[in-house]
Amino acid sequence: MAAPSKTSALPCDDFQKFQDTLRQLRLIDDRIIHALNDSLPTQSFRGKVDASSVCKRFYDELQIAYDQRKNAIQHCLEIASKEVDTLRQEKASNPDDFNTLKSLRKEQTKLRLMQQELSVEEVSKIEL
Template sequence: MRTIDDRIVHELNTTIPTASFVGKVDPGQTCKELYESLMDAHTNRERIIKNCISQTSAVVKTLKEEREKAHEDAALLKQLRKEQTKLKLMQSELNVEEVVNDRSWKVFNERCRIHYKPPKSQ
């Protein structure tokens, strides 16, 4: 899911020309396309993670309600703990996502700031 972020430096090195090759490639268009790819990837990953968090939260809520009714059910408690752990991992994944996104935008801005100005939404 993070292929574009993992390869951003390589992508920029191979697509944004040095001064001697600037006439053969349109760096503005290349940076615009990379910007749009990054935006799409970041938006989609965040949406997917938040969707997983929402679904897991619903499962945890259901298991908690069942636990209220059956205090002695060890299997239910084990399942609840498992789902709570999964929920915490997903929530921490949002923090990881923020770090990855920040790194990618920093590299993008360093290399593309003279070739492309993103819209004000970023």
């Protein structure tokens, strides 16, 4: 089981793509039982495979996947937060601009949803 590559960054501008990419990055969690069954030796192969090194490698792959997802989500949160701040400044300078208000509300919603995804990431992380 391979961990997601570092090049798989979350698209921060489109929340639907953000969620779809995050779902793909979470496949390692969805397939954990299968991966463990494939990685750990059965009774008949115990002497031929070093179970502790297999477990260590599997643990390291999970940790890398968790760290990459968390860092990617935090990166998108920073971008969305900066965009909200920029739109707030625009709204403050022109309070009657409906398009700015609409964009601000959209970005605030996206920011809240991304914050929820970070919470989900912390809850769904398997404590090893």
